[in-house]
Amino acid sequence: xxxxxxxxxxxAERRLPALTRFRRRESLPIxxxxxxxxxxxxxxxxxxxxxxxxxxxxxxxxxxxxxxMLTCLLGATTSAxxxxxxxxLNGLRLTSIRHxxxxxxxxxxxxxxxxGGDHAHxxxxxxxxxxxxxxxxxxxxxxVVSMSLPTEHRGWQPLPRIKLWSSWPLGLFxxxxxxxxxxxxxxxxxxxxxxxxxxxxxxxxKQQRLHQGEDVAALRSYRAGDPQRHIAWKHSARHENLLxxxxxxxxxxxxxxxxxxxxxxxxxDMRIARLARWLGxxxxxxxxxxxxxxxxxxxxxxxxxxxxxxxxALARLP
Amino acid sequence: xxxxxxxxxxxxxxxxxxxxxLLCITIAVVLGVHASHLPWWLTLAxxxxxxxxxxxxxxxxxxxxxxxxxxxxxxxxxxxVFHYDTLFGREPGAALVTGLxxxxxxxxxxxxxxxxxxxxxxFALMSALLFDQSMLATLFVALGLPPAIATLRALQPARPxxxxxxxxxxxxxxxxxxxxxxxxAFVFVPRLNSPLWGAPGAAQARSGLSPDMSLGDxxxxxxxxxxxxxxxxxxxxxxxxxxxxxxxxxxxxxGHTWRGRSSQGSPAPLEHGPALHYTIALESxxxxxxxxxxxxxxxxxxxxxxxxxxxxxxxPVNDPLIYRLASALNYRQPAELSAMDQRRALHLPAGRNPRxxxxxxxxxxxxxxNEAAIIQAALNLFHDGGFSYLLSPPPLGANAMxxxxxxxxxxxxxxxxxxxxxxxxxxxxxxxxxxGYQGGYWNATGNYLLVRQAxxxxxxxxxxxxxxxVRIDPTxxxxxERVNQGSAAANAVTADAAQNQWxxxxxxxxxFVNQWWNQGVIGFDTLRQHGLLxxxxxxxxxxxxxxxxxxxxxxxxxxxxxxxxxxxxxxxxQARAAMQLLEKRLxxxxxxxxxxxxxxxxxxxxxxxxxxxxxxxxxxxxxxxxLRYAHEEPPADLLKNFRxxxxxxxPRRVFK
Numbered sequence: 001x002x003x004x005x006x007x008x009x010x011x012a013e014r015r016l017p018a019l020t021r022f023r024r025r026e027s028l029p030i031x032x033x034x035x036x037x038x039x040x041x042x043x044x045x046x047x048x049x050x051x052x053x054x055x056x057x058x059x060x061x062x063x064x065x066x067x068x069m070l071t072c073l074l075g076a077t078t079s080a081x082x083x084x085x086x087x088x089l090n091g092l093r094l095t096s097i098r099h100x101x102x103x104x105x106x107x108x109x110x111x112x113x114x115x116g117g118d119h120a121h122x123x124x125x126x127x128x129x130x131x132x133x134x135x136x137x138x139x140x141x142x143x144v145v146s147m148s149l150p151t152e153h154r155g156w157q158p159l160p161r162i163k164l165w166s167s168w169p170l171g172l173f174x175x176x177x178x179x180x181x182x183x184x185x186x187x188x189x190x191x192x193x194x195x196x197x198x199x200x201x202x203x204x205x206k207q208q209r210l211h212q213g214e215d216v217a218a219l220r221s222y223r224a225g226d227p228q229r230h231i232a233w234k235h236s237a238r239h240e241n242l243l244x245x246x247x248x249x250x251x252x253x254x255x256x257x258x259x260x261x262x263x264x265x266x267x268x269d270m271r272i273a274r275l276a277r278w279l280g281x282x283x284x285x286x287x288x289x290x291x292x293x294x295x296x297x298x299x300x301x302x303x304x305x306x307x308x309x310x311x312x313a314l315a316r317l318p
Numbered sequence: 319x320x321x322x323x324x325x326x327x328x329x330x331x332x333x334x335x336x337x338x339x340l341l342c343i344t345i346a347v348v349l350g351v352h353a354s355h356l357p358w359w360l361t362l363a364x365x366x367x368x369x370x371x372x373x374x375x376x377x378x379x380x381x382x383x384x385x386x387x388x389x390x391x392x393x394x395x396x397x398x399v400f401h402y403d404t405l406f407g408r409e410p411g412a413a414l415v416t417g418l419x420x421x422x423x424x425x426x427x428x429x430x431x432x433x434x435x436x437x438x439x440x441f442a443l444m445s446a447l448l449f450d451q452s453m454l455a456t457l458f459v460a461l462g463l464p465p466a467i468a469t470l471r472a473l474q475p476a477r478p479x480x481x482x483x484x485x486x487x488x489x490x491x492x493x494x495x496x497x498x499x500x501x502x503a504f505v506f507v508p509r510l511n512s513p514l515w516g517a518p519g520a521a522q523a524r525s526g527l528s529p530d531m532s533l534g535d536x537x538x539x540x541x542x543x544x545x546x547x548x549x550x551x552x553x554x555x556x557x558x559x560x561x562x563x564x565x566x567x568x569x570x571x572x573g574h575t576w577r578g579r580s581s582q583g584s585p586a587p588l589e590h591g592p593a594l595h596y597t598i599a600l601e602s603x604x605x606x607x608x609x610x611x612x613x614x615x616x617x618x619x620x621x622x623x624x625x626x627x628x629x630x631x632x633x634p635v636n637d638p639l640i641y642r643l644a645s646a647l648n649y650r651q652p653a654e655l656s657a658m659d660q661r662r663a664l665h666l667p668a669g670r671n672p673r674x675x676x677x678x679x680x681x682x683x684x685x686x687x688n689e690a691a692i693i694q695a696a697l698n699l700f701h702d703g704g705f706s707y708l709l710s711p712p713p714l715g716a717n718a719m720x721x722x723x724x725x726x727x728x729x730x731x732x733x734x735x736x737x738x739x740x741x742x743x744x745x746x747x748x749x750x751x752x753x754g755y756q757g758g759y760w761n762a763t764g765n766y767l768l769v770r771q772a773x774x775x776x777x778x779x780x781x782x783x784x785x786x787x788v789r790i791d792p793t794x795x796x797x798x799e800r801v802n803q804g805s806a807a808a809n810a811v812t813a814d815a816a817q818n819q820w821x822x823x824x825x826x827x828x829x830f831v832n833q834w835w836n837q838g839v840i841g842f843d844t845l846r847q848h849g850l851l852x853x854x855x856x857x858x859x860x861x862x863x864x865x866x867x868x869x870x871x872x873x874x875x876x877x878x879x880x881x882x883x884x885x886x887x888x889x890x891x892q893a894r895a896a897m898q899l900l901e902k903r904l905x906x907x908x909x910x911x912x913x914x915x916x917x918x919x920x921x922x923x924x925x926x927x928x929x930x931x932x933x934x935x936x937x938x939x940x941x942x943x944x945l946r947y948a949h950e951e952p953p954a955d956l957l958k959n960f961r962x963x964x965x966x967x968x969p970r971r972v973f974k
Contacts (some may be wrong), residue, residue: 029951044433049439055444063637065840066451067444069457072503076438076496077467079876083883084492089885095951123474134475140954169492170470171433231911279495 010051025158025182028164029115030094032164037089039082039179044197045172048078057315078172085175088168091117092137094179099149101308103188103276107148110118110185129160154189154272154315166284188311191277192270196279219243255300256282260293272314279314283307293317330428332379337432337472339482340465342372343417344439347462351446351455352416360413364420378914382424391421408448415442418593433471435468451637453835463714464489498878502871508864509844513654515767524605526771527565531753532575533718536732537709546755547609548833550766552595555566556611558757560647562777562789563609563769567626569662573670574718576736576751579662583625586653586786588613597642599837607632609754611645616644631892640841651786652795655748663748663781671719678744689782692745692791696738700795703727703733707797731793735776739794748781764830811937892957893945896964900938907969928969938963964968 024186041049052075054125059067095113102108112126116137126145137143151157165176219235222242235243258278275291281291282302289310291298296313298306345368353361371382394417395405402410419442422435437885443462447455460775467489471477526539526546547563557563568576593615600608608621608629617623618641621631631639655663666675687689719740723735735751742749756775758767777791851859852865859867901911909924921939925932941960945952 044430044437046435051441055441056507057514058448059444060507061515061841062448062452063509063513064447065504065842066456066459067447068507069456069504069839070444070447070463072500072507073460073463073493073496075501075503077492079499080492080496080879083879087883102706122478123476127476136476136478142954168469168474168487171429171473172470199595229548 021175025180027182028094028096030179031050032092034086034090037086037175038150039086041177042167042171043176045078045174048172052078062077078170081170084169084177085166085173086164086252087119088121088163089175089177090125091119092121092164093117094162094164094181095142097181097183098144099185099190101311102149102151103311104151104154104190107150108185108187110147110149110159112145112147113142114145122167124164124166127163127165149185151187154187156184156316157187160186186312186315188315189269189272189276191280192273193277195277198258198283199262210245219245254287256289257287257292257300260284260294261292268317272317276311276314277312279307291305319517330430333427334472334477335376336482336485337429337469338375338426339372340472340485341423341426341432341435341439341471342368343432344436344462344469345463347424347445347458347465348419348439348442349416351443351459352412352460354746355409355449355940356413356416358399360401360417364416367420368423378863379427381427387421387424390424391418394418394421410444410453412449412832415445432469432473436466437586440466442479451840455834455841456839463493464789467492468910489631495879499872499875502875503868504842505847505850506864506868506871508861508868509847511844512811515907527605527607527609527753527774529566529570529605529607530575530577531751531776533714533729533732533736536726536730536774539771540730544771545832546769546771546773547598547600547828548761548764548766548768548829548836549596549598549611550598550756550764553884555760556594556647560612561755561757561870562612562753562775562791563766564612564752565607565609566752567779568751568753571665571667571736571740571751573667574714578628585623585625585627587653588627588646589650589652590615591648593644593646595644596638596640598835599640599961600635601836602637603635603765608635608639610643611647613646613649615646616867620907622851624883638840645811650784652784653786655781660748660781663750664743664746666743668738670773671717672757673717673720673742674723674737674740675733677723678741678746679965681741682745689780690856692747693742693780696741696745697792699723699793700792701904705729705796707793732776734792735778738790738873739778742778750779752777752779756791759826761826761830761833763827764833768826768829768833789795795879889961892961893942893952896961897942900967903967903969908941909969917946922933930970931967934967938967 052071055067055071055074059065059071093115094116098111098113100109110128114121114124114126114135114137116139118139119139120139121137123134123136126135126147129150133145133146133147135143135145143223145266149157149159158182161178161180163176163178165174167174219232219241222244224230226244230244232243232245256278258275260271260275263274266274279291281287281288283304286302288299288300288302289306291310291313292312295317298313301309327922339926345571347370348466349361349364356364365544374380389856395414397922398410400415401407401851402413410881415438419438422431426432426435440640441460443459443466444458447456448543464486468485471489472485513668526542528535549555549563566578569579570577590613594611596611598609608618608631610629612628614623614629617629620633621629621641624630629643681692681695685695692865707730709730711722711729711733712726719737723731723737723741723972732753739749739751753774753776755769755773756777758769760766761768775791775793777789777793779787782788848859856863856867897917905911907928909920909927911920915923918939921935921942925935925939928935938960941963944958945956949956
């Protein structure tokens, strides 16, 4: 039985890919046309047809031609509404899908951009994962439909199938088409909720900065324990005691050099979650950060786009 | 209106005000088309409920509570039963359907409710046609369709919002687009030969000819201007004085009422002159008698010819009926009158009308066997005896004929026909009364004779040896124009209307349209359907053939519709079209684009040639380049901008 259903599905997939949910992915823009639009009567359409049959039988029985004519007119209107339902989808184009950012577990805002052809498309529904939005597109018009995509895991997430349907104009017929855009969205990792602050670079790091040619903030008297390398020999020659170069480090300009390798004691996903949290905290206060990852090394920077760059890199980690 | 929830439904969004308004309009039309046959209190109560509900709903949404609805529904059923004694049948059914429809409005709060109510309203609209399928009634019913369609349309989400009247336009358009398919279906739907169940209720009381005649009966009929039938002749119509349409032959007189005889048999043979062929389109009468011009020679199908050559249909005429006949205007009945018929045609009720009988007997002794002289004496009496034609004569006593002949002397056709027949019988001449129609209006637009109820007439027939039954119209002796010009001239009451020629011609045009409707639509039965197909070479089509034709016709119209649905305007490259226009204009100014030349170079060269328009050309160049190369899909406003600029660009030639 299961095997028969599977084979039927495969057959349907081969024969009528648009009818089934098994439509292959296709690249945008997607244009709806007659080979992928299907129509069935709605429940109301079926009931209305039964009513029309009753009226027809009554008119014929009483040889009442005026009633027969009225029934014929209503029946013809019903049929015409089927064509209108088809036409309201025919020529509709899903041009592009824009998306925002979302961390795993939060819904991502998708913006579906639809453009109309040479006629208006009234009362279309876009249905995705149980949520539906109704919209209409004017002649040569463009409409942006916002939907939210639930996310679960970080990384690339393919877009689900989107059902476009319409029962325009009378609700008697349902015309629909499945679209399966070949597009994926990158879901950011979920930051851990709590944990230690980043291990800031030690003195060694400061010394490295010296070699990077940073300015000397001030000179002060030698104290026991100062490294020899910090002694300003030239200045000391003109003074009685040794002078040491002092490096000023204001808290606001503190840089976070986040490094994948420093978190070697954690499993990869925990590392990602921690780095994501640190990135978030740095972004919140506008602190410059750099990020070293096994497959990417992102230099110092700050701001929204830097944050997005880093998060994307985190999300892409295997 | 108990809602049965057989399965859980999806949550329905609340109904917006616009579809509700449209639904109210639909139901108001339903109420309007049914108003003529609903009891007045139901119409009034329904209209009030409709109005109140609309007013309430426009203030705040909310369905009526069920403790309110259930008693109302019960009250409606009880009231219908109380009024009609039953819930079944045409009138009670219509009352119930209309009432329930209005009550449904009380609980209409979701899209689903509105859909159900709309479908129900469509059914109620159709049921109104069971009462009256005249053109006006049908048009009125059809008025209900656009708001019904618009209601369904308005239930769809995400429509552009427009005014109420603009909502009706697309609905009308959809209906209009459906007309071809509707016509195909109407023409080819196989008709039923016999009804599956009973015909709708008994015929309503109609004014018109009745199978018997009592004095005073005709007064109402003669004021009824509704059409009785329309007659189209093959060849020239007979003159007005020959237009006697016989309906009932009345033999038996009890001093008050003339009645027909219920005898079976076939008509006596007839020697006749040339036959006149004609077709009668009879309005529904609810009776079986079919009027026919003078003496019909043969009965049409579904009817038979009685012994007095009156036509009886097999079924009561509850719908307009069209039949074709051949009649003789000059004829002779060579057979003898049977003894029984003779006794019957001479019978007078005992003890009634002694003075009339005495007068008849006096004529018999005076003129002997000369029947013509006796008839002439009677006609002379009417002509010279101070008789007058009056539609509202004074009442007559028990000896009505004596009172009329020797007292009031005022009356109309039935008085004259009655008294003449009584006089003839008293004089020993077999005589009988015939009722039917006389005259009619010749409608030159439609080439047919319109006979109204007001043309109803009564006259006499006397039996003359060697000639058989001979028509004598005593009314003509008093008022000759009644026979020569028709009832409108004779009935002074309607004389004003008759003189108003403009009104008359308008009325005749209107009647012509009605005639067309009756013949083309209402009278389109199996016979006509077959007749239509015969002209296309389909002989005696079966239901299967009709079904096939219906399928073919339906497919053809569907193909038309499909080509509309699939038609796409060829996707022209508008930027290219605008560029070509520019190239043409610039070529006129001397800058011809070379086949190998790119747009940037071309525009630069043009700018050098037309230095005065360098700025414009620069703008065109930038727009075109952006349009072509900066976007995957050029933005609409940029395209519009470029097309506008290209259209506006006129090269000004530089004269060196």
